[in-house]
Amino acid sequence: MSIWLARLSVDRWRRASTPEADAAPTALILDTAHGPRITAANDAGAAAGARGGMLLADARALCPELVAVPADPAGDLAALEKLALWAQRWGPWSALDPPDGLLVDVTGAAHLFGGEGRLLADVAAAFAARGLNARPALAPTAGAAWALAHYGQGPAILTPEDDPLRLLADLPVAALRLDDDVLTALRRLGIKHLGELAGASGAGEEDAAREAAARDGLRRRFRSRHSPAANPLLRLDQLLGKVPEPLLPVIGRPMPLVQRCLMEPLRHRTPLDRVVEDLAADMVRTLEARGEGARRLELALWRVDGEVLTRRIELAAATREAAHITRLFAARLDDVDAGFGIEMVQLRASWSEPLRLAQADLDAAAEDHGTALAACIDRLSVRLGPKAVTRPVARASHIPERAQGWQPPMEPVPAIQQALAFHTRPLKLLDRPEPIAVLYASPDGVPQRFRWRGEVREVARVEGPERIAPEWWRERSTVRLRDYYRIEDAAGRRYWIYRQGIAGDGRGGVPDWFLQGLYA
Amino acid sequence: MPVPSFRPSPGRLLARALPEPRWRPGLGAHPFHSEIFAPGNEASGTGLALALARDALMSEEAAADQIRHVLWVQDRAAIRLGGRPCLAGLPPDLADRLIHVAAATPEDALFALEEGLKCRDIACVIGEIPGNPRALSFTASRRLSLTAEKHGVRLWLVRLDAAPDLSSARMRWQARAAPSPPPRWDPAAPGTATWHAELFRARTHLPGQWSLSDDAGTLRLASELDIEAAAPDIVHLARPTVGRSLAARVHP
Numbered sequence: 001m002s003i004w005l006a007r008l009s010v011d012r013w014r015r016a017s018t019p020e021a022d023a024a025p026t027a028l029i030l031d032t033a034h035g036p037r038i039t040a041a042n043d044a045g046a047a048a049g050a051r052g053g054m055l056l057a058d059a060r061a062l063c064p065e066l067v068a069v070p071a072d073p074a075g076d077l078a079a080l081e082k083l084a085l086w087a088q089r090w091g092p093w094s095a096l097d098p099p100d101g102l103l104v105d106v107t108g109a110a111h112l113f114g115g116e117g118r119l120l121a122d123v124a125a126a127f128a129a130r131g132l133n134a135r136p137a138l139a140p141t142a143g144a145a146w147a148l149a150h151y152g153q154g155p156a157i158l159t160p161e162d163d164p165l166r167l168l169a170d171l172p173v174a175a176l177r178l179d180d181d182v183l184t185a186l187r188r189l190g191i192k193h194l195g196e197l198a199g200a201s202g203a204g205e206e207d208a209a210r211e212a213a214a215r216d217g218l219r220r221r222f223r224s225r226h227s228p229a230a231n232p233l234l235r236l237d238q239l240l241g242k243v244p245e246p247l248l249p250v251i252g253r254p255m256p257l258v259q260r261c262l263m264e265p266l267r268h269r270t271p272l273d274r275v276v277e278d279l280a281a282d283m284v285r286t287l288e289a290r291g292e293g294a295r296r297l298e299l300a301l302w303r304v305d306g307e308v309l310t311r312r313i314e315l316a317a318a319t320r321e322a323a324h325i326t327r328l329f330a331a332r333l334d335d336v337d338a339g340f341g342i343e344m345v346q347l348r349a350s351w352s353e354p355l356r357l358a359q360a361d362l363d364a365a366a367e368d369h370g371t372a373l374a375a376c377i378d379r380l381s382v383r384l385g386p387k388a389v390t391r392p393v394a395r396a397s398h399i400p401e402r403a404q405g406w407q408p409p410m411e412p413v414p415a416i417q418q419a420l421a422f423h424t425r426p427l428k429l430l431d432r433p434e435p436i437a438v439l440y441a442s443p444d445g446v447p448q449r450f451r452w453r454g455e456v457r458e459v460a461r462v463e464g465p466e467r468i469a470p471e472w473w474r475e476r477s478t479v480r481l482r483d484y485y486r487i488e489d490a491a492g493r494r495y496w497i498y499r500q501g502i503a504g505d506g507r508g509g510v511p512d513w514f515l516q517g518l519y520a
Numbered sequence: 521m522p523v524p525s526f527r528p529s530p531g532r533l534l535a536r537a538l539p540e541p542r543w544r545p546g547l548g549a550h551p552f553h554s555e556i557f558a559p560g561n562e563a564s565g566t567g568l569a570l571a572l573a574r575d576a577l578m579s580e581e582a583a584a585d586q587i588r589h590v591l592w593v594q595d596r597a598a599i600r601l602g603g604r605p606c607l608a609g610l611p612p613d614l615a616d617r618l619i620h621v622a623a624a625t626p627e628d629a630l631f632a633l634e635e636g637l638k639c640r641d642i643a644c645v646i647g648e649i650p651g652n653p654r655a656l657s658f659t660a661s662r663r664l665s666l667t668a669e670k671h672g673v674r675l676w677l678v679r680l681d682a683a684p685d686l687s688s689a690r691m692r693w694q695a696r697a698a699p700s701p702p703p704r705w706d707p708a709a710p711g712t713a714t715w716h717a718e719l720f721r722a723r724t725h726l727p728g729q730w731s732l733s734d735d736a737g738t739l740r741l742a743s744e745l746d747i748e749a750a751a752p753d754i755v756h757l758a759r760p761t762v763g764r765s766l767a768a769r770v771h772p
Contacts, residue, residue, distance in 0.1 A: 428566065455561070493562040494710050519563060
């Protein structure tokens with residue numbers, strides 16, 4: 001079933017305004033590059049000559065007292081989404097048909113309303129009760145229903161036994177939901193009605209070969225058009241049900257939400273903690289009923305003076321523990337300014353994941369036996385920030401600082417081929433290699449003495465060099481290679497130093513030395 | 521008036537059960553809260569902490585047959601001073617279960633240490649805090665000791681460039697790097713990690729000095745190492761060539 005809300009934006013405006021305002025000629029306008037343009041007009045406005053697509057200035061020339069009201073396309077779309085959910089009263093499944101239509105699957109549902117005719121009457125009455133002009137139509141395919149709803153003249157019901165080509169032959173080709181330039185092309189070809197298009201596509205021919213030849217001609221004319229809205233042959237097949245037409249259904253998924261309206265505005269922390277505790281318990285009950293656990297929770301506090309404060313936490317794993325949620329929020333409520341008082345508190349789980357029901361903690365839990373790892377990570381990341389708690393993971397690279405990445409601790413570690421451990425790596429790597437001054441016997445030889453952080457150290461033992469070439473597939477050609485040395489100084493301190501480049505490699509002057517790692 | 525049931529903390533029980541006067545590696549009697557003072561320009565403190573942690577965990581985990589995570593907490597100054605852990609350089613049994621916490625301030629680092637000690641899925645906690653920040657007072661260290669003993673999770677706190685002030689840590693070490701034994705196959709190269717460690721305060725052991733070495737994951741006294749050889753001697757794998765030349769045998 002297709003429902004066309006022919007004048008959705010005007011109807012919405014009329015519901016929001018007074019009958020006197022509706023009596024005056026009024027137009028909904030939208031600002032464009034060439035000035036305000038009319039998108040729709042009410043009855044009085046239409047009678048005065050205003051049409052959709054006109055410039056406001058042209059319309060004012062016809063009717064100087066025309067009232068201009070800004071249109072609200074986003075609001076229209078939101079209203080349409082709500083209507084799509086509401087329209088599921090006639091069928092289990094509905095989809096948006098922007099900008100002003102709905103599609104409802106009523107297969108096998110018509111008998112609940114006493115037949116298809118009564119179903120359509122019920123739809124028209126229900127929309128009329130909401131103050132909306134609606135044209136419903138029923139057909140075996142979405143395309144045929146759409147054509148009937150928008151351009152149908154006679155009965156709005158097409159049963160599966162009817163021949164759609166015969167009944168819809170008089171409709172204009174615009175009933176195929178085509179783009180404007182395709183309609184222009186078809187008009188230039190002289191095809192004005194569906195029947196003519198069907199004839200050109202060879203439908204109804206007795207000879208299969210001639211039908212195929214006719215179809216082929218039309219397909220070749222539009223062969224570069226892959227979108228259904230630009231290909232009349234595809235649209236015709238969709239209308240006839242020869243080609244399936246996938247639609248995106250609207251599914252209402254309410255967010256778990258609990259709230260408390262308070263008799264007296266709260267001004268102190270202790271009662272607020274109490275309210276948050278109650279809300280967490282309510283939220284846990286709500287989540288339990290849905291078999292879900294929260295991953296992100298938002299707490300909104302409405303103040304008496306109209307301010308809304310929000311606090312948001314994200315959790316490392318789906319959780320349904322009231323005490324844990326309360327404790328996490330308690331850490332975030334320290335900087336709440338209650339002002340003249342908080343009158344309403346709301347807790348919603350904007351991201352939840354399925355979490356099976358599990359055996360409740362039989363022991364006295366965290367206090368005696370410690371917290372679980374996920375809870376520990378949650379507490380740490382709420383206070384220290386989400387990037388503070390990480391685990392190291394190996395990355396595919398030879399450059400030491402790039403061979404290691406950091407990721408959230410509970411996420412699975414990506415599989416990677418282990419590097420061959422030919423060389424000993426340091427226990428710790430500095431975030432940025434620190435430059436050192438080195439004394440050496442020969443420019444590309446072993447260092448003998450170096451100065452780091454203001455202290456001169458004698459090099460007692462050396463192993464190296466281990467040459468690591470730049471990764472040419474991700475770096476510029478001027479990047480210099482690195483010769484790594486594992487050294488131990490006279491006091492036994494072990495370091496990992498490297499020389500960037502070699503003398504005479506044509507990528508700069510005398511090579512610099514850096515200290516990058518510390519061995520245990 | 522009912523008498524409250526008195527239950528001694530695990531730390532006290534442990535102290536009573538093991539009257540070994542002289543500490544040695546492999547003893548397994550690690551307290552729940554230790555401090556290691558080390559210079560900030562070397563990784564000796566962290567290396568010793570990891571070696572002690574593995575010394576303690578090895579016996580425990582063989583019994584429990586359970587792999588738990590290791591929490592490594594650093595504050596920003598510690599990261600600037602000594603850098604972050606390097607995955608490829610970590611001992612292989614720790615590399616896949618390390619969780620790193622980069623805290624901004626010493627207060628945050630202490631909070632992270634305490635939260636880690638409260639977690640039952642964490643095997644041990646290693647902290648690095650440089651200097652003597654005001655937050656790390658005697659009260660704070662007492663708090664850490666009590667939490668560690670209550671939940672049975674061990675803590676090694678590495679104090680970089682710090683003066684040994686008041687603390688309730690059960691064992692306090694002073695560590696610095698020591699020259700390593702020369703490897704057998706390349707005497708010019710640095711050898712296995714070696715530290716000079718001084719135990720200057722302990723509840724159950726006598727103070728003393730050791731030269732400790734990390735021999736392929738096991739903590740040993742460096743003097744033992746000298747006797748056994750730093751690198752595995754694989755001479756016995758080669759067959760003796762008695763009575764025949766090394767040249768290919770000529771078949772008649």
